[in-house]
Each structure stands twice: as C-alpha cells, then as structure tokens.
Amino acid sequence: xxxxxxxxxxxxxxxxxxxxxxxxxxxxxxxxxxxxxxxxxxxxxxxxxxxxxxxxxxxxxxxxxxxxxxxxxxxx
Amino acid sequence: xxxxxxxxxxxxxxxxxxxxxxxxxxxxxxxxxxxxxxxxxxxxxxxxxxxxxxxxxxxxxxxxxxxxxxxxxxxxxxxxxxxxxxxxxxxxxxxxxxxxxxxxxxxxxxxxxxxxxxxxxxxxxxxxxxxxxxxxxxxxxxxxxxxxxxxxxxxxxxxxxxxxxxxxxxxxxxxxxxxxxxxxxxxxxxxxxxxxxxxxxxxxxxxxxxxxxxxxxxxxxxxxxxxxxxxxxxxxxxxxxxxxxxxxxxxxxxxxxxxxxxxxxxxxxxxxxxxxxxxxxxxxxxxxxxxxxxxxxxxxxxxxxxxxxxxxxxxxxxxxxxxxxxxxxxxxxxxxxxxxxxxxxxxxxxxxxxxxxxxxxxxxxxxxxxxxxxxxxxxxxxxxxxxxxxxxxxxxxxxxxxxxxxxxxxxxxxxxxxxxxxxxxxxxxxxxxxxxxxxxxxxxxxxxxxxxxxxxxxxxxxxxxxxxxxxxxxxxxxxxxxxxxxxxxxxxxxxxxxxxxxxxxxxxxxxxxxxxxxxxxxxxxxxxxxxxxxxxx
Numbered sequence: 041x042x043x044x045x046x047x048x049x050x051x052x053x054x055x056x057x058x059x060x061x062x063x064x065x066x067x068x069x070x071x072x073x074x075x076x077x078x079x080x081x082x083x084x085x086x087x088x089x090x091x092x093x094x095x096x097x098x099x100x101x102x103x104x105x106x107x108x109x110x111x112x113x114x115x116x
Numbered sequence: 117x118x119x120x121x122x123x124x125x126x127x128x129x130x131x132x133x134x135x136x137x138x139x140x141x142x143x144x145x146x147x148x149x150x151x152x153x154x155x156x157x158x159x160x161x162x163x164x165x166x167x168x169x170x171x172x173x174x175x176x177x178x179x180x181x182x183x184x185x186x187x188x189x190x191x192x193x194x195x196x197x198x199x200x201x202x203x204x205x206x207x208x209x210x211x212x213x214x215x216x217x218x219x220x221x222x223x224x225x226x227x228x229x230x231x232x233x234x235x236x237x238x239x240x241x242x243x244x245x246x247x248x249x250x251x252x253x254x255x256x257x258x259x260x261x262x263x264x265x266x267x268x269x270x271x272x273x274x275x276x277x278x279x280x281x282x283x284x285x286x287x288x289x290x291x292x293x294x295x296x297x298x299x300x301x302x303x304x305x306x307x308x309x310x311x312x313x314x315x316x317x318x319x320x321x322x323x324x325x326x327x328x329x330x331x332x333x334x335x336x337x338x339x340x341x342x343x344x345x346x347x348x349x350x351x352x353x354x355x356x357x358x359x360x361x362x363x364x365x366x367x368x369x370x371x372x373x374x375x376x377x378x379x380x381x382x383x384x385x386x387x388x389x390x391x392x393x394x395x396x397x398x399x400x401x402x403x404x405x406x407x408x409x410x411x412x413x414x415x416x417x418x419x420x421x422x423x424x425x426x427x428x429x430x431x432x433x434x435x436x437x438x439x440x441x442x443x444x445x446x447x448x449x450x451x452x453x454x455x456x457x458x459x460x461x462x463x464x465x466x467x468x469x470x471x472x473x474x475x476x477x478x479x480x481x482x483x484x485x486x487x488x489x490x491x492x493x494x495x496x497x498x499x500x501x502x503x504x505x506x507x508x509x510x511x512x513x514x515x516x517x518x519x520x521x522x523x524x525x526x527x528x529x530x531x532x533x534x535x536x537x538x539x540x541x542x543x544x545x546x547x548x549x550x551x552x553x554x555x556x557x558x559x560x561x562x563x564x565x566x567x568x569x570x571x572x573x574x575x576x577x578x579x580x581x582x583x584x585x586x587x588x589x590x591x592x593x594x595x596x597x598x599x600x601x602x603x604x605x606x607x608x609x610x611x612x613x614x615x616x617x618x619x620x621x622x623x624x625x626x627x628x629x630x631x632x633x634x635x636x637x638x639x640x641x642x643x644x645x646x647x648x649x650x651x652x653x
Contacts, residue, residue, distance in 0.1 A: 088194075089386055
C-alpha cells in the first residue's frame with residue numbers, strides 16, 4: 041500500500057508539470073512581476089524537493105548499502 | 117578590462133586547487149578517476165550538482181529565455197528538478213552499490229559484466245564518448261563568450277576559449293576526480309551566489325521588475341514572452357524526456373561512484389530541485405526582462421535582428437537568415453546586463469561566477485579520459501601489459517588530446533550553445549537511458565538488446581543532424597512541413613530544430629530505443645544464471 045501511494049504521488053507530480061491551463065496567460069502575477077509560467081513552476085520545484093524528502097524518509101533502499109558493504113569484491 | 121581581471125584571478129584559484137589535489141593523489145586508477153570513492157556528503161552534493169550545471173545553464177538559458185520567454189524555465193528547469201533527482205534516487209544509488217560491490221569505475225564495465233559482453237561494451241563506450249564531445253565544446257564556447265564580453269572585446273573569443281580550455285585541462289590533468297570535485301563544489305557555491313546577487317543588482321538597475329514586466333505586458337511585441345505561447349504543448353511535453361539524459365551521461369554515473377557512503381545521496385536528491393530553482397529562476401527571468409531594456413545598443417540590435425528575422429525571414433536567402441540569427445543570438449545577454457547595471461568590481465565578481473558555470477565541462481573531459489583508459493585501454497590488455505601507472509599517464513594524455521580537439525571544433529561551431537547541447541548530447545543520452553534502466557531493473561535484458569538500442573540511438577541522432585543540414589531552418593513562425601500523411605504532419609523543420617508528429621525527436625528516439633531493448637532482448641539468449649544471481653535477489 042505504501043509503495044502504491046508513493047508511486048501514485050510521483051506520477052501525479054510528473055503529470056502536474058503539464059499545466060496547459062496556464063499556457064497562454066501572463067496573469068495572475070506573483071509579487072507583481074512573476075507570471076504563472078514562472079511562479080507555478082517555481083512552486084513545482086519546491087514540491088519536487090518535498091517529494092524527494094518523502095521518498096528518502098519512507099522508501100530509502102538501505103539494503104543496497106548493506107549488501108554492497110558485505111559483498112565487496114577485490115578491486116578490478 | 118577590470119571584470120576580466122577578476123575572472124583571471126578565479127582561474128588562478130581553480131588551477132591552484134587542481135595542483136593541491138595532485139599533491140594528495142596516488143598513481144592508482146581508482147584514486148585518479150574516482151577520488152578513491154571517498155567524497156563526503158557536502159562535496160558530493162555540490163560537485164554532482166555543479167557537474168550538471170554548465171555554460172548552458174546560465175548563458176544558454178538566459179539566451180533562450182530572451183528569445184522565447186518564460187517557457188525556458190518549465191522546459192528545462194522544473195522538469196529537471198524532478199526527473200534528475202528521481203533517476204539519481206532509483207538508478208544512482210544502485211550504480212553506487214554495484215560499483216562498490218564489484219569495483220566498477222565506468223558504466224560500461226558494469227554493462228560488460230551484467231550482460232556478459234566484450235566488444236559490444238566497446239561500441240557503447242565509443243558512442244557515449246562521441247555524445248560527450250558537444251558538451252565539452254559548449255564549455256569552451258562559453259569561456260570564449262564570457263571573457264570576450266567582460267573585457268569588451270579586449271580578450272578575443274578565440275583567446276578566451278583557449279584560456280578556459282587550458283585551465284580546465286590543467287586541473288583535470290593534475291587533480292583527476294579529486295581536483296574536479298573540489299573545483300565543482302567551489303563553482304556551485306559561486307554560481308548559487310551569482311544568481312541571487314545578479315538578480316538584485318540588475319533588478320535595481322532597470323528600475324524594478326514590476327515596472328519592467330508591466331512594460332513588456334503592454335507591448336504587442338513582447339507580451340507573448342510572458343506566456344508560453346511560442347512553444348506548443350507537445351514540445352513542452354517532449355522536454356520531460358530530456359532530463360533522462362542526466363543519469364545516462366557517463367560523467368554523472370561515474371560521479372555516483374565517488375560517494376563514500378550511499379546515505380550521501382539523500383541530501384543530494386532532496387536539495388537538487390531547490391538548487392535548480394535558485395540558479396535557473398534568476399537566469400531565465402533576467403533573460404526575459406532584458407527585452408524591456410531600451411537604453412543598451414547591444415540589446416536593441418538583438419531585438420531588431422529578431423524582429424527582422426520574423427518579419428522578412430521567409431523572403432531572405434538561407435545565408436542572410438543565418439546572419440540575422442547570429443545577430444539575434446543572446447547567449448551573452450546576462451553579461452551585457454551586468455556590464456550595464458553592475459559596478460565594475462561587482463561585474464567582475466559576478467563574471468567569475470558565470471565563468472564557474474561555464475567551466476563545468478571538467479568532469480566531462482575527465483569522464484572521456486576514464487572511458488578511454490578503462491573501457492578500451494585496460495580492457496584490451498593495456499593495463500596488464502604496461503601497468504596501472506601507465507594507465508593513469510594515458511588518461512592524462514587523453515585529457516590533453518580531448519581538450520585540443522574540443523577547442524578546434526568550438527572555433528568553427530556555428531550554432532548557439534543551447535541548440536548544440538540539446539540537439540546532440542542531451543537527446544542522444546536520453547535515448548541511451550533504457551540501457552541503464554534495463555541493466556538495473558530487468559533480468560531479461562540482453563547484450564543484443566543493448567546493442568540494438570545503442571545503434572538506433574546513433575542512427576537517429578545522425579539522421580536528425582543530416583536532416584537539419586539538408587533542410588535549412590525557417591525563420592521563427594510556422595514550421596516547414598516536409599512529410600505529412602493521413603492528415604498528420606509527421607516530419608517538420610522548425611526554426612529551432614525538428615518536429616516529429618509535433619514532438620521533439622528525443623521522444624521517438626527514446627521510446628523506440630526502449631522498445632528495441634525489449635523486443636531484441638526477448639528474442640535473444642539471456643546472461644547465465646550465475647551472473648543474474650549477482651545482480652538480482
């Protein structure tokens with residue numbers, strides 16, 4: 041269930057990048073000078089950081105590090 | 117000339133860092149090429165981010181947004197801010213673990229082991245290397261542009277490019293991965309600072325951003341730059357495929373192997389989108405508002421050339437169109453704004469920040485050297501016959517050769533930084549990304565599937581390059597339809613490149629590459645059970 045939820049959130053965020061509803065408009069502007077094509081995508085970048093934080097907290101592949109440390113082979 | 121002096125001081129500092137790193141190095145391949153897999157969390161974050169930010173980030177993005185408006189941020193920045201950390205999270209961590217476990221130094225060493233292949237690995241390595249060259253060239257071009265602009269032409273383009281090439285070559289030659297990582301970390305700090313300071317200084321200089329933006333919104337010529345109507349939604353969607361190139365770049369995969377611990381990836385993937393925001397937003401915004409500046413002749417002449425191209429482009433000969441395109445090219449737009457609105461000493465400091473971004477081609481040069489010495493020299497018995505020290509010396513010699521070749525090409529290259537990078541390097545690597553995904557996540561993938569994907573990628577990149585040479589670019593506006601059938605315009609030549617059924621070529625290139633990997637792998641023999649057991653639980 042946790043995996044399904046994380047995959048769903050990730051796909052939704054990927055889809056939200058295509059904000060066609062703001063394509064041809066320069067308003068409303070944020071702070072009086074940022075058109076939607078900028079403030080929406082700036083907000084999108086912040087949400088991306090939040091998503092990565094969630095993935096790190098809830099689904100970090102810690103087993104990879106443990107496996108790598110325990111099975112380290114002689115260097116090539 | 118004063119701003120250029122600050123840049124010279126900066127170049128001397130990074131040269132010193134490279135030599136300092138050299139004094140801490142050993143003649144071991146893993147030390148020279150991977151900094152002995154010992155980078156800490158902060159240097160890993162800053163250097164991995166820095167190596168992804170190039171001349172293209174500051175100069176190319178501002179130039180692109182000057183011409184195309186705010187769409188540049190959504191096209192390249194916010195898409196990268198999600199896709200790149202996701203690929204590092206899913207693939208980079210696995211690459212690190214496999215590198216640690218099996219001692220890999222290059223991606224092809226992993227592919228060879230994973231798919232039980234030899235010469236096919238050499239083909240992949242050569243293709244990876246070939247796609248990396250344009251990326252290195254934009255670094256040299258950016259260096260030439262930056263120094264020429266900051267010195268008001270006192271340092272010509274060819275001399276600026278040569279100076280940057282020599283400095284980068286020197287610290288990569290001496291410092292290897294350790295020197296490159298330290299310099300990249302410093303560069304990231306500098307250009308993070310640069311973005312914020314440049315934004316404040318130029319905003320103050322032009323009399324406030326709200327005034328500049330309102331002026332543009334009221335002008336029929338500039339209002340569309342505040343929306344995304346100059347780019348179609350299908351093109352916008354296509355750009356989501358471009359950041360897939362990042363994890364397929366050999367220098368990024370190699371960088372993933374330098375972390376001391378896997379947990380160092382955590383801060384990197386979380387802060388990556390915020391770093392993208394901090395650098396790209398000022399660059400794109402400054403490029404857009406430059407259109408509102410009417411008291412700088414260099415800006416006015418670019419706007420006039422762009423308007424002439426749009427107005428009379430269709431009646432002009434291709435050579436005349438190309439001349440107008442060159443006049444309208446705006447890769448130096450931020451530098452022009454700095455010279456106009458910042459005090460000389462500050463323009464110099466900020467110029468050094470730009471130079472930091474421009475010089476991020478160092479890790480690409482090192483990666484090329486690593487690919488050559490590990491995937492070809494060592495694989496074909498060079499290391500066994502001449503020893504590990506000879507391998508490192510060969511790597512250093514290769515750094516010199518690559519830099520000279522890149523410089524020679526940069527002097528001839530006609531396209532703007534942005535176009536060159538996107539059309540060849542980014543699209544090619546995005547189409548190679550199915551190789552990494554298949555190697556890491558699909559037991560059924562085979563070396564023949566990998567070969568099919570690789571050959572398809574090379575053919576499609578070559579086909580697009582030939583197509584764009586044969587069919588000249590139209591002026592900005594409606595594209596030239598070359599082939600349509602069933603009511604669909606399948607192949608079009610646009611002002612900026614090529615469109616296939618409305619998408620950028622990177623979309624079919626990547627999808628067909630993935631399809632070939634699947635179909636050919638289904639039809640061919642899988643690696644042995646012992647090999648699969650080492651990769652999949």
